[in-house]
Amino acid sequence: KQEVTQIPAALSVPEGENLVLNCSFTDSAIYNLQWFRQDPGKGLTSLLLIQSSQREQTSGRLNASLDKSSGRSTLYIAASQPGDSATYLCAVDVNDYKLSFGAGTTVTVRA
Amino acid sequence: DGGITQSPKYLFRKEGQNVTLSCEQNLNHDAMYWYRQDPGQGLRLIYYSQIVNDFQKGDIAEGYSVSREKKESFPLTVTSAQKNPTAFYLCASQWGSTEAFFGQGTRLTVV
Numbered sequence: 001k002q003e004v005t006q007i008p009a010a011l012s013v014p015e016g017e018n019l020v021l022n023c024s025f026t027d028s029a030i031y032n033l034q035w036f037r038q039d040p041g042k043g044l045t046s047l048l049l050i051q052s053s054q055r056e057q058t059s060g061r062l063n064a065s066l067d068k069s070s071g072r073s074t075l076y077i078a079a080s081q082p083g084d085s086a087t088y089l090c091a092v093d094v095n096d097y098k099l100s101f102g103a104g105t106t107v108t109v110r111a
Numbered sequence: 112d113g114g115i116t117q118s119p120k121y122l123f124r125k126e127g128q129n130v131t132l133s134c135e136q137n138l139n140h141d142a143m144y145w146y147r148q149d150p151g152q153g154l155r156l157i158y159y160s161q162i163v164n165d166f167q168k169g170d171i172a173e174g175y176s177v178s179r180e181k182k183e184s185f186p187l188t189v190t191s192a193q194k195n196p197t198a199f200y201l202c203a204s205q206w207g208s209t210e211a212f213f214g215q216g217t218r219l220t221v222v
Contacts, residue, residue, distance in 0.1 A: 004153065031208040043117075043201055044213040051208075089153065093208050098169070099144075101153035 002027045002094055006102035014110050019077035021105050023090035028068045031093045035064055035075050038087045038104070047088075048075070080109045113138045117202050117214035123222045124189065124196060132187045132217045134202035141206060143185040147171060148199040148216075157200075160185055189219065197221050 003026040013019060023033070032051045036044040048064040050057045050073065056065045061078040077084055087106045091099040115136045124130045136143065142161050146154040156169030160179040174193025179185055189196045199218050205211040 009151075034211060036213075041199075041216070041218070043115075043215040044203075046210050046212065049210045091154075091211070098156055098159065099154075099203075099211060101146075101155075103151060103153040 002030075002092060002100040004090060004092055004100050004102040006088075006090060006105050008105060009103065010106045010108075012108040012110060013080055015080060015082060017080055017109075019075075019080050019084065019107060019109075021075040021077075021088050021090075021107070023073040023075070023102055025071045025073075025092050025100070027094065028071050029094065030068065033064075033066055033073050034091050034093070034099070035062075035073075036089045036091065038089060040087075044089065080107075082109050082111045085109050115202055115204055115212055115214035117200075117217050119217060120215070122217055122219045124219060125222060127191045129188055129190050130219070132189070132200055132202075132219070134185045134187065134214060135183055136185075136202075136204045136212075137183060138204055138206070138212060139182070140204035140212075141182070142204060143179070144203040144205070144211075145169075145175070145177065145185070145187045146201045146203065148201060154201060157187065 005024045034049045035047045048057045050066045063076045066073045087104040089104040091101045118133045144159045145157040158177040160166035176188045201216050202214045203211050
C-alpha cells in the first residue's frame with residue numbers, strides 16, 4: 001500500500017523567505033503527483049501536477065520537483081507572502097483511480 | 112463556470128439518522144470520489160466511481176453508501192451504521208490521470 005509522508009507538519013516563516021515543503025512516498029510506481037492548497041474549512045485547490053515522466057513543474061512563484069527513484073517531491077514557494085498561509089497537501093496517483101494523500105504541512109507566513 | 116458543487120456546507124445528524132451529501136460536477140469527468148478528512152490526518156477514500164452505474168469501495172467504506180445514476184452526480188449517504196461520522200467530507204472528480212478537482216466540502220456534525 002502506498003504511504004505518503006509530509007514533513008514537517010507545520011512551518012512558520014517571516015514574509016519574503018522561500019518555502020520548502022517535502023513529500024515522500026513508498027512506492028515509486030506512480031502515474032503522477034499533485035500538490036494542493038487547502039484554506040481552513042475549504043476544499044482543495046490544485047497547484048501543480050507532475051506527470052511521472054517529468055522532473056519538475058513551475059507556475060509563477062511555485063516550483064515542484066519529482067524524483068521517482070527516491071520517492072520524493074519538493075514544493076518550493078519563492079518570496080513567501082502572508083497570503084501563502086494555508087495547508088499544503090501532496091497526493092500520488094498510482095493508476096488505480098485512487099489518490100493517496102499525505103497529512104499536509106500547515107504553513108504560516110508572518111508579516 | 113465548470114466545477115464541483117457540494118451541498119449543504121454544514122449538516123447536522125441525530126443519532127440513528129441517515130443523511131445524504133450531494134455532489135454535482137459539470138466538468139464531464141468520468142471518475143468521481145468521496146473522501147473523509149479528520150483533523151491532522153490526510154484524506155481517506157470512502158468510495159469512488161469510474162463510470163455511471165458502477166462504484167467501488169475505498170479504504171473506509173463501512174457505514175457509507177453511494178449511487179451513480181448520472182455522470183454529473185455522486186451522492187453519499189452516511190448511514191446509522193457509521194459510528195463516528197463527524198468529519199469534513201470532500202467530493203472530487205478527475206479525467207483519467209489528470210488534475211483532480213475538489214468541491215468546497217460538507218462539514219457533518221452529530222448532535
